[in-house]
Amino acid sequence: MTGAGGKGTGALRRRHDLARLAGTAALAGLLVAALVLPWVGVLGLMGRDTARAFMAMPDELEMPHLSQRVLLTDVDGERIAEVAEREREVVALDRMGTWAPAALMAIEDARFYEHNGFDLQGFVRAAVRTLQGDTQGGSTITQQFVKNALIESAVTDEEVALAQERTLSRKVVELRYALGVEERMTKDEILEGYLNLAYFGAGAHGIEVAAQRYFSVPAAELDPGQAALLAGLVRAPSYYDPLSNPEAARARRDLVLDRMVAVGELSEAEAARYAGEDLRLEPTPRGGSCYSSDHPFFCDYVIRWLSRTDVLGETEEERLQLMRHGGLTVRTTLDSGMQAAAKAAVDDRVPSEGSAKFAVQALVEPGTGEVRAMAQNLRYGFDESDPGTTSINLAVDRIDGGGNGYQAGSTFKAFTLAAALDAGLGYGTSFSSPKELEVKGLTNCDGGRMAPWEVRNAGESSAGSHNMLSGTRGSVNTYFAQLQRKVGLCETARMAERLGVHRADGAPLGVWSSFTLGDQEVSPLTMAAAYATFAARGVHCEPLPVRSITAGRPESKSYREIPVESDCEQVIDQQVADGVNHLLQEPLNGGTAAGLGIGRAAAGKTGTTDSAAYAWFAGYTPGLAGAVAVGDIRGGESHPLEGVTIGGRYYGIVYGGTLPGPIWSDTMSRATASLPANGFASSPKVFGNPDAEPEEDDGDDDGGDGIQAEE
Structure with a gap:
């Protein structure tokens, strides 16, 4: 079958109106008389007039675009999912074999190759019995083909109902279209169309x-x-x-x-x-849904992305219509090898069986934003009684099928580092960083003065004098609270936004005192893309799950391939990114992520929220970035990661380096094996000695009332 889609509601109603004008029991009887006995007296005259009216009705049926499946492949072209509103695979008649057409004609229309679309005996029987209140079949394959084509063209429930009306008027319309179809299509084309419809x-x-x-x-x-x-x-x-x-x-x-x-x-x-x-x-x-895919969460993410991207159309209605029609092959950015590595790591470290604890990970390619993997330990399902299943994609924002995100903890300290370097501060910026202190004088982006903020170091941090290097190595909260004050709370938040950070629930980022400690709910995909910006030396790319879209088959006239381009922008200077890359190697070099190296240049940051509600690790190489979050699907605030047994191992408290970090390390060790072992650019000299020891801060920046410290 060929041709554009149906004419829509107006066209179907016009067909319906035509049927109303032509269709009554009397008209049907006269039509039969006109076709059968046009020479019989007055009845013949009436029949001829009716026949002329009948033949004047529109008869050119627009052939609908047959809805087919949308095929999703990985980046190498291997099938990963098939999605369809109507699961169909259009095949030529000579690919249907002998017996399906033969059986269909035997039961539905044995004289199919002999008539012109109208079987007199079947039509009369159907008309008489329908008039008697016992609606019967009797339509030819051509008439049934017309009916199915009208249904396929229908967009709304009302249109479908009109196309399926079991009335004589509808049969009259079908018959007129059937005669037109027989004039324009061969019998083989009609039979092929019917069996596909x-x-x-x-x-x-x-x-x-x-x-x-x-x-x-x-x-x-x-x-x-x-x-x-x-x-x-x-x-x-x-x-x-x-x-x-x-x-x-x-x-x-x-x-x-x-x-x-x-x-x-x-x-x-x-x-x-x-x-x-x-x-x-x-x-x-x-099939026909993400549920049957080997990668259901990624599949769902792609379908939602397609419904919003203007690549498939300017409006959501156009995009959804094209997806309903199907016949698309979507080459995604998923790397099946990296996906397998990510999935194995989350499953091995945080098994889903009988547990509500989750582990989720997203991998992004720096410089393109292409999403290489998206894995979580919880299985795709809708059984609320099984804590090991969920239909929520824990790796993405709510608009993409995710939830409201999770507080990212100290992974946000990377944004404070970037803001500080961007402001011209160097590695040697030092503060006395005790166990606890009170920070005053912070102002938000509206100029509002924040209340005094009580800050204390986490159990994995050490008090003392720290600079950017040692403060990052030990993830010292009291150091970063002072660094944020020095560079500015608003400036720190704006830097995060420049790097693509946003809340998973769609609300604006909250600019308040504890911003540097990561009390914002974000998704792992957002954090992976933000850290990929550092790896790409300041180039931020929006996460991209699709590389190209192909419509139609190569042999068809409608065939076309639509490339999808990355949306990238230089958001920070290269030397700022290079400086952050140098600093974020510290946690892996004897810091909070010690022992998590992957045998090549890598950088990253641990993150643990207050009361261990969630634990994170975000890290990267020059060629791949990833973010891991661990928590409880029931809510980390009420089910914290304290005194828990996960994967057969007891944890008094889960830090970013004790579970998310190993998941990231396991994944990256395998996922980067085929990538070039490139290193990061050298540390920019403008930021000072890359191995500087911390010096005691003179306190001049505090204005006399900014910091109050106690051990």
């Missing part, structure tokens, strides 16, 4: 998917018994469904086999042999 139940549209659904074979390999069962379904797919009503399906199949004998397609012995067999079903589970 027809619905066979169980979500299977078209003979190819039906053969796969019920027998796990292509249509070309159907035998007469299998073909007879499928041909019998088109009359009433729900009632004759062999999966739910095998007795009715078998009786219907045997009736089709008898009809195949009657029209000479089978011998009585052959039909008896197939009728003597059971249904021999070998069903393939229904």
Whole structure:
């Protein structure tokens, strides 16, 4: 079948109105008279007039675009998912084999190749019985093809209802269109179109998917018994469904086999042999959704992204319509090897069986934003009684199918470092950083003065005099509180925004005193993309899950390939990014992430929130960035990571370096194996000695009232 989609609601209503004008019981009777007995007296005169009116009705049916599946592949072109509103695979008639067309014609329209789209005997029978209140079939395959085409073209429920009306007026419209179709299409084209359009139940549209659904074979390999069962379904797919009503399906199949004998397609012995067999079903589970994908969360993310990107259309309606039509091959950015590494790491460290604890990870390529992996330990499902399942993609924002995100803890300190270097401060910027202190004098971006802020170091930090190097190495809260005050609270928040950081729930970032300690709820994908900005020497790229979209088949005139370009921008100076890269190697070199090296240049930062509600690690190499979050699906605030046993190991408290860090390390060791072992650029001299020892701060920046410290 070829041609554009249907005309929409207006066109269908016009068809309906035409039927109303032409369609009454009397008109149907006169139409039959006109076609059969135009020479009979007054009745003949009335018949000829009616026939002229009938023939003046529009007869050119616009062929709908047949809805097919949207195929998702990984970056190498390997299939990872198929999604469809109507699961269908369009195939040519010569790829349907012999028996499916033969069985269909035997039961539905044995004279298909002989008539012109109108079977007088069937039409009269249907008209009479419908007038008597007993609606009957009798339509030719051509008429059924027209009906299915009108349904396929329908957009709204109202249009579908109009196309399915079981009235004489609708049959009149179908007949007029059928005569037009017969003039413009060959019989083979009509039969092919019908078998691709027809619905066979169980979500299977078209003979190819039906053969796969019920027998796990292509249509070309159907035998007469299998073909007879499928041909019998088109009359009433729900009632004759062999999966739910095998007795009715078998009786219907045997009736089709008898009809195949009657029209000479089978011998009585052959039909008896197939009728003597059971249904021999070998069903393939229904596809057509992310649920059946090996990577359901990533699949869901891609589909949601497609519905919003202007690559498929300027409006959401246009994009959704194109996706409903399908026939698209979407080459995603997923690297199956990296995905396997990420999935194995989260599953091994935080098993989902019988636990509500989650581990989630996102990997992004610096310089392109391409999403290489998206893995979580919880299984995709909708069973609220099973804590090991969820339909929420924990790696992404709420708008992308995720939740409200999680506080990222000290991973936010990287943004304070970037703001400080951007402001011209050097590595040697030092503060006395005791166990506890009170910070005063902070102002937000509206100029509002913040209340005094009590800060204390976490258990993994050490008090004393610290500069940027040692403060980063030990993740010293009291050091970063003072560094944020020196560079400015607003400046720190604005730096995070420049790097692409935003709240997962869509609300604006909260600019308050504890910003540097990561009390904002963000997604792992956002953090991976932000850290990838450092790896790309200041170039931030929006996360991108799709590399290209192909519409149609290479041999078709409608074939086209749409490349998808990265959305990237230089948001900070290269030397600022290089400085951050130098500083963030400190946690891995004897700091809070000691022992998590991956055998090549890497940088990263641990993060643990107050009361161990969530633990994080965000890190990167020059070629790959990743962020890991660990928590409890029931809410980390009420189910903290304290005194817990995860994966058979007891944790008094889970820090970023004790569980998320190893997940990241396990993943990156495998995921980067095929990447060049590049190093980071040298530390910029403008920021001073890259190995400077901390010096005691003179306190001049505090204005006399900014910091109050106590051990």
